[in-house]
Amino acid sequence: MLKVDFLGTGGAVPSVKRAMPAIALHWDKLFLWDCGEGTQREMMRRGVGYGSVEAIFITHLHLDHFLGVFGLIETIRMNTQREHLQVFASRGLGKIIEAMSPSFMRRPDFIKFEEMREGELYRGKDYSISAFRVEHGGNAFGLVFQEDNKRKFNEAEAKGKGLKGTMFREIQKKGFVEVGGKKIKLDDVSWERKGIKVVYSGDTQPTESVVKAAEGADLLIHDATFGEGMGDEAEGRLHTTAAGAARIAKRAGVKKLVLTHISCRYANAEKELLSEAKAIFKNTELAKDGMEIDVKPEKEKD
Amino acid sequence: MLKVDFLGTGGAVPSVKRAMPAIALHWDKLFLWDCGEGTQREMMRRGVGYGSVEAIFITHLHLDHFLGVFGLIETIRMNTQREHLQVFASRGLGKIIEAMSPSFMRRPDFIKFEEMREGELYRGKDYSISAFRVEHGGNAFGLVFQEDNKRKFNEAEAKGKGLKGTMFREIQKKGFVEVGGKKIKLDDVSWERKGIKVVYSGDTQPTESVVKAAEGADLLIHDATFGEGMGDEAEGRLHTTAAGAARIAKRAGVKKLVLTHISCRYANAEKELLSEAKAIFKNTELAKDGMEIDVKPEKEKD
Numbered sequence: 001m002l003k004v005d006f007l008g009t010g011g012a013v014p015s016v017k018r019a020m021p022a023i024a025l026h027w028d029k030l031f032l033w034d035c036g037e038g039t040q041r042e043m044m045r046r047g048v049g050y051g052s053v054e055a056i057f058i059t060h061l062h063l064d065h066f067l068g069v070f071g072l073i074e075t076i077r078m079n080t081q082r083e084h085l086q087v088f089a090s091r092g093l094g095k096i097i098e099a100m101s102p103s104f105m106r107r108p109d110f111i112k113f114e115e116m117r118e119g120e121l122y123r124g125k126d127y128s129i130s131a132f133r134v135e136h137g138g139n140a141f142g143l144v145f146q147e148d149n150k151r152k153f154n155e156a157e158a159k160g161k162g163l164k165g166t167m168f169r170e171i172q173k174k175g176f177v178e179v180g181g182k183k184i185k186l187d188d189v190s191w192e193r194k195g196i197k198v199v200y201s202g203d204t205q206p207t208e209s210v211v212k213a214a215e216g217a218d219l220l221i222h223d224a225t226f227g228e229g230m231g232d233e234a235e236g237r238l239h240t241t242a243a244g245a246a247r248i249a250k251r252a253g254v255k256k257l258v259l260t261h262i263s264c265r266y267a268n269a270e271k272e273l274l275s276e277a278k279a280i281f282k283n284t285e286l287a288k289d290g291m292e293i294d295v296k297p298e299k300e301k302d
Numbered sequence: 303m304l305k306v307d308f309l310g311t312g313g314a315v316p317s318v319k320r321a322m323p324a325i326a327l328h329w330d331k332l333f334l335w336d337c338g339e340g341t342q343r344e345m346m347r348r349g350v351g352y353g354s355v356e357a358i359f360i361t362h363l364h365l366d367h368f369l370g371v372f373g374l375i376e377t378i379r380m381n382t383q384r385e386h387l388q389v390f391a392s393r394g395l396g397k398i399i400e401a402m403s404p405s406f407m408r409r410p411d412f413i414k415f416e417e418m419r420e421g422e423l424y425r426g427k428d429y430s431i432s433a434f435r436v437e438h439g440g441n442a443f444g445l446v447f448q449e450d451n452k453r454k455f456n457e458a459e460a461k462g463k464g465l466k467g468t469m470f471r472e473i474q475k476k477g478f479v480e481v482g483g484k485k486i487k488l489d490d491v492s493w494e495r496k497g498i499k500v501v502y503s504g505d506t507q508p509t510e511s512v513v514k515a516a517e518g519a520d521l522l523i524h525d526a527t528f529g530e531g532m533g534d535e536a537e538g539r540l541h542t543t544a545a546g547a548a549r550i551a552k553r554a555g556v557k558k559l560v561l562t563h564i565s566c567r568y569a570n571a572e573k574e575l576l577s578e579a580k581a582i583f584k585n586t587e588l589a590k591d592g593m594e595i596d597v598k599p600e601k602e603k604d
Contacts, residue, residue, distance in 0.1 A: 013377045014343045020373070037373040038340040041316045061405045063376050067369065071322070071339040074365050075315045092404055099401035102394055103363045 002027055002145065002196050002295040004219065007042040009287040011203075011225045011239075011261035012064050014038070019289055020064045021261060023200060023221065025145055027127060029054035033143050033200050039068030040075050046290055051080040055122055057129065058089035059202030060140035066093060070100060077110045084112045088121050088131075090139040116141055126150070127195070132213045134204035136238045142202045144213055147195030147297065151186075158189040196295050199254075203261060205235065206244045214252035218295045221287070222248060224259035227272050242273035246280035260287040304329055304447065304498050304597040306521065309344040311589040313505075313527045313541075313563035314366050316340070321591055322366045323563060325502060325523065327447055329429060331356035334374075335445050335502050341370035342377050348592055353382040357424055359431065360391035361504030362442035368395060372402060379412045386414045390423050390433075392441040418443055428452070429497065434515045436506035438540045444504045446515055449497030449599065453488075460491040498597050501556075505563060507537065508546045516554035520597045523589070524550060526561035529574045544575035548582035562589035 003026040010018030020036020024043070030052045032039070043050040050072060058066045066089065073085055087093070094113050104110070114121070116139065122129040126148045131141040151172060162179040163171065171177040176185045199214040201222040214220045222245035226234040234241045240248070242259055249257035259269075259277055266272045274286040285291075305328040312320030322338020326345070332354045334341070345352040352374060360368045368391060375387055389395070396415050406412070416423070418441065424431040428450045433443040453474060464481040465473065473479040478487045501516040503524040516522045524547035528536040536543045542550070544561055551559035561571075561579055568574045576588040587593075 013380060014346070014373075016343070016346050019343070037370070038343055041318070041321070041340055044316070044318050063372055063402075063405050066405075067373050068339070070365055071316075071369050078315060092401075096398065096401045096405075099394075099398045100365075103365050103368075103398075 001297075002147070002198060004198060004221075004293045004295060005046060005048055006258075006260065006287045006289060006291040006293075007039055007046060007048065008034075008036050009260045009262055009289050009291075010036075010064075011223075011263050012062075013264050014064075015264040017289065018262060018264065020068065022068065023260075024048050025198070027145075027147075028124060031122075031129065031145075032056045034059055034065045034202070035068040035072060036064050037067035040072040042289070043072075051076060051082070053085065055086035055088065055129075057121065057131070057143055058087070058093060058116065059134075059143065059200070060136055060138070061090050061092045062203065065203070069093070070097075070104075073111055074104060077104075082110075084110055086112045086114065086122075088114050088116050090116050132209050134202055134209055135207040136203045136205070140202055140204060142204065142210055142213055143200045144217075145196070145198040147197070149195050150193045151190050152193045153190045161189060163189060193298050196297050198295055201240070201245075201248075203239060205238045206240050206248055210248050211252045214248070214254050217252065217254040219256050219258065219293065220249050220252060220254040221258045221260055223261045224273055224277065225261050225263050227266065228276050242277040243280055246277035246284060249281045249284070255283065256293075257281050257284040258287050258293070259284060262287070303599075304449070304500060306500060306523075306595045306597060307348060307350055308560075308562065308589045308591060308593040308595075309341055309348060309350065310336075310338050311562045311564055311591050311593075312338075312366075313525075313565050314364075315566050316366075317566040319591065320564060320566065322370065324370065325562075326350050327500070329447075329449075330426060333424075333431065333447075334358040336361055336367045336504070337370040337374060338366050339369035342374040344591070345374075353378060353384070355387065357388035357390065357431075359423065359433070359445055360389070360395060360418065361436075361445065361502070362438055362440070363392050363394045364505065367505070371395070372399075372406075375413055376406060379406075384412075386412050388414045388416065388424075390416050390418050392418050434511050436504055436511055437509040438505045438507070442504055442506060444506065444512055444515055445502045446519075447498070447500040449499070451497050452495045453492050454495045455492045463491060465491060495600050498599050500597055503542070503547075503550075505541060507540045508542050508550055512550050513554045516550070516556050519554065519556040521558050521560065521595065522551050522554060522556040523560045523562055525563045526575055526579065527563050527565050529568065530578050544579040545582055548579035548586060551583045551586070557585065558595075559583050559586040560589050560595065561586060564589070 005024040007022040008019030021034040022039040023033040025031045120130040197217040224242040224245045225239035277284040307326040309324040310321030323336040324341040325335040327333045422432045499519040500521045526544040526547045527541035579586040
């Protein structure tokens with residue numbers, strides 16, 4: 001199960017209700033997607049153990065998406081035994097870290113900086129985190145958490161057909177196995193469970209790259225800075241409206257859409273944004289600070 | 303009356319209870335002394351109108367004291383009609399702002415950066431804000447808000463002696479005036495009301511410069527990162543203990559001491575820190591996020 005914690009769901013300017021963008025993913029390790037100002041304190045507030053952050057991924061270098069990196073890093077360095085912390089971001093962040101290095105009390109090398117790029121960035125034992133380009137001016141990326149697909153045996157079926165011991169390995173390797181002269185195909189006794197996929201658009205105007213990356217995803221978290229009444233503003237600022245995000249979700253055939261990066265002008269975003277999106281894509285939720293979503297794999301859902 | 307708002311009272315690492323250092327001073331304008339991560343949101347939470355910040359003073363370039371500057375500036379730029387915002391800080395902050403300038407969506411020149419230095423930094427119509435050096439390694443400063451002294455007439459006395467019209471100006475200029483052949487001295491009919499003085503140590507080990515700057519102050523806000531049990535730690539890290547701050551307050555003859563920059567290790571700082579300070583300097587308070595202190599001038603106190 002992948003737990004997705006919405007630590008900050010505002011856009012550009014925080015409000016009392018919404019902190020700056022940050023999403024925590026809990027799998028075997030803890031990852032952060034974006035890290036706006038105040039993220040470390042939101043983690044403390046929400047009981048998300050900041051000490052175990054494995055890597056931070058910054059989608060793009062607008063201030064609201066990365067200002068929390070420096071304080072969080074310094075806190076992890078001071079309060080844990082960690083040797084380093086990995087940060088993926090566009091090159092500009094490296095320059096900022098360099099300019100800031102006299103302010104890091106000790107060891108600016110604690111930060112292991114890697115440049116953000118398209119493709120796989122992080123490989124876990126049964127999952128990957130990768131990035132794709134989006135349209136927000138300059139270097140802007142979306143992110144994908146993809147669990148590997150897993151071969152699952154129907155044990156009753158396999159036993160009934162006489163499979164045992166090393167045959168399970170053999171059938172996976174060759175695609176078939178012979179038992180008592182009978183050829184048994186892998187697909188007769190097993191199925192492939194699709195891995196979980198969670199996609200985050202970062203900040204972007206509606207774009208094909210998100211449709212492609214999010215195809216069939218369990219969860220799409222999409223920029224929905226504005227409502228339909230501000231469509232021009234959304235276009236001018238390279239953001240997406242709630243309805244625009246819903247259209248992307250529909251086309252990508254995702255299971256669930258969460259709207260985030262909500263402008264502080266929407267005091268009642270349920271009414272103003274969520275309803276616009278739901279009219280197009282029913283299974284939509286509006287992100288709120290502190291919201292948790294458990295993404296479960298097929299056949300393990302309850 | 304000067305209103306002092308404690309927006310963030312923690313040190314180095316925030317906690318759920320304590321945000322990073324930031325003090326708001328309300329006189330005719332609004333000033334910020336330090337601006338740690340999350341200050342803009344604390345201002346929103348506490349109803350402190352961020353749009354009217356006239357200038358920000360950063361005591362030194364440790365991350366916990368300045369990370370909030372960038373987001374606050376961007377928010378002010380986006381949400382107000384302001385032309386610029388003045389920031390006083392050591393030169394390194396200018397370099398960080400420069401490295402960060404591609405991340406400011408528009409107009410990095412919105413920031414009017416001035417290098418922090420000893421002496422008067424800002425002159426208001428009846429007050430000044432100035433800085434003095436403290437001992438925290440490298441460039442570290444404390445800050446002073448000083449209201450000008452004001453000549454106040456005892457009106458009954460002055461009228462009784464026959465003063466009227468332009469004589470009030472004349473007596474202030476020359477120090478005396480003649481009424482009906484009698485010489486009346488300024489001090490016979492008036493008194494000098496001492497202006498309010500509020501002093502902030504920033505981060506520092508106990509040092510003479512604070513005693514000197516804080517002499518007779520209405521309020522001294524002092525670094526009290528540690529308790530007596532961690533005196534060595536305080537010395538090694540160039541901070542002050544609660545008792546150390548109290549000794550400084552006593553020697554400077556201030557009216558009131560507020561302990562701040564409280565380490566997150568003190569869950570019960572009233573017991574662990576405040577009592578140690580009070581044993582030495584009675585009129586001590588422990589800073590808390592959201593605390594407000596009204597500093598009133600002589601004879602206007604209630």
